Amino acid sequence: MTKPTWDPDQYLRHAGHRARPFIDLLARIPAPPAGRPRVADLGCGPGNVTALLAERWPTAHITGYDNSPAMLDAAHTGHEGPTAGGGRLDFAHADVRTWTPGEPYDVIVSNATLQWVPGHADRFADWIAALRPGGTFAFQVPDNLDAPLHALMRDLAATERWRGRLAGVLRETGSVHTPDVYLDQLARLGCAADIWTTTYFHVLPGDDPVLDWVKGTGLRPALTALADDPQARDAFLAEYRDLLREAYPRQDYGTVLPFRRLFAVAVKEA
Template sequence: MTNSVSNPVWDPGQYLRHAGHRARPFADLLARVPALPTAAPRIADLGCGPGNVTVLLTERWPHAHVTGYDNSPEMLDKAHTDHEGPTAGGGRLDFAPADVRTWTPEEPYDLIVSNATLQWVPGHTDRFADWITALRPGGTVAFQVPDNIDAPLHALMRDLAGTPRWKDRLADVLRRTDSVHTPGAYLDRLARLGCAADVWQTTYYHVLEGEDPVLDWVKGTGLRPALTALADDPEAREAFLTEYRDLLRQAYPSAPYGTVMPFRRLFAVATKEA
């Protein structure tokens, strides 16, 4: 997670309102990570947020020392309070401030993971070489990112932000349409760095409950830059949210069983030669 206009302020409570849906892709990612090189592995979680999915690493590798890194003070406070400490298998879970844009490992790692963070990091593929260099032989870099910048929830947000009423304040604060690369581009970059790369896409059909659930979802993630930019003007903030809400209601109609939100994600698991 990142923290201003280009670095939005995060709200752990809002983010966690859809924790179950958000955690599933991370579990699916970890299911494809191979055995790690050491019995008590060193693991980094880049962009750990409130730490709720970082805990899954300690369940898969109970002897590991896992550190979650984030540059959002709000997210780190929540992670420290709720999850930090020794693990049941004798390992340790801790959290530390770091910016994924500049973080460079200072010790060998068995696994470096990132969950729904790299889409916020321009030039993130340029970071792969440093991370892979820091892996022990047989270690892995694994990440997943939302791959739906063309979906209505983002397209409508961008279109609205570009209208005359909002463009001066919002047109340049949202995620760029090239914030995530193609699966082939990731595979090529990781393979050229000497890894056996496994890259795939999955579309989840989340059934969301409650009133305006797609708006509630995106208020925890993709809408954060706009909410940050309008934080000093509550009246404008509510006006923008109302306009955007009405657009989302048309794009994601409710059904008797809930509101369906298709959400495509991209996954990559890259294992260094042993």
Template sequence: MSAPTWDPAQYLRHADHRARPFTDLLARVPDLPGAPPRIADLGCGPGNVTTLLAERWPTAHITGYDNSPEMLDKAHVDHAGPTPGGGRIDFAPADARTWEPVRPYDLIVSNATLQWVPGHADRFADWIAGLTPGGTFAFQVPGNFDAPSHRLMRELAHSARWSDRLADTLRHADAVLAPETYLARLTALGCTADVWETTYIHLLTGEDPVLDWVKGTGLRPVLTALADDPGEREAFMAEYRTALREAYPSGPHGTPFPFRRIFAVARKEA
């Protein structure tokens, strides 16, 4: 399966809703030991939430890492450079499947990225080893792989009409672990861990807003796989759109879209 091609503009269409979990995650991160702190944002995307790190730690040197050239280009143009508090934001290419800290960080943070990394919990030891004493590893991942938005996508991809091209394209329900499993993995590495889950009820507006949402994230592998055949891509989208309209009916003020997320904040022993 090839890596999906990302579209920063599509991703940012729901930037406010997507940023809220990151804000909630940062609220639970304790004070960092470095002065100024060094921070790694693993899977930074277009950099819009990377700037929230500079608001929380104004003097920090923050490096955003991503494996999407499209996302990194957008991040460089919009957000790289000195920050108002005297810190700095820069960006660099890296793949979370193989990335290892080359210098100690006071915070390694990852926002809605690790679900794309098979076996990501096996990387925790290397990342925690790259923290300064008293540093923090924090992440949030979607926990909605059994929700209609993802279940219907998988069912359609495995249907007789599409299985030849798409059966091996999408992530499965085990893309993330249970919260209690993350807690066990992090505490076994000697960290003090805080793990929780939240279900947001986003009220989306516009025509087919759930489809518009997943076009920026979960549907990217399908869009990439069918990129060379616009007719087939539109046919898949038409079937999927019909299923989503039934699963997520529009109300008088918009379309309610429940979205469960899993959070973890792990502090390394000082």
């Protein structure tokens, strides 16, 4: 899989729909045991959902971590600083593949990031070890690599025209585990784990909104691989757009994008 470059503006074009799963995840996280909680957000992106943590726990010191300079610039500019309850929101560069907590945390969360991290479940032990007793590790990941928007992308990349440029670039189906795998691993690490899946039916406005959506996320590796050849990039996008139009037909009220996500909330034994 190619390491993607990120475009905060493109990502935020569907910010409301993208934030909804994090809001649902946040609602299931119990109150931290500390009065001034220490919170980490792994893969914070442009910081818009990290700011929701400050609304939930206004006294907390919250740090969002990301490895994209463009995303961190947006987060620093738009959200960093003191919070209304006397806490603080800041951001720092870190690679989730190697990030090891340097201090105890009360909450570690990750929103739509771990699917980009091969072997991410192997990192759970270090993160949970850094939680204070009664602390929470919680994450949300897309669980839809079998959906048309991903399957069609992979099929197109594997055609004779594109496989020379895009072979091995896109995420494969094994990038997210099944719920029982996460449940078993988190339970064996001494956590009470709550795992569930939800399918959202996003109604998207405008022309080719599914293409516009995926240009901010799943398509980034392909766009990165073709960035040095705008003509090829545009040709690939045109072919993919036509496939998406057939798979996700536009209705009078908009285009429906079903999107399944997997959630986990793991509370460390007190």
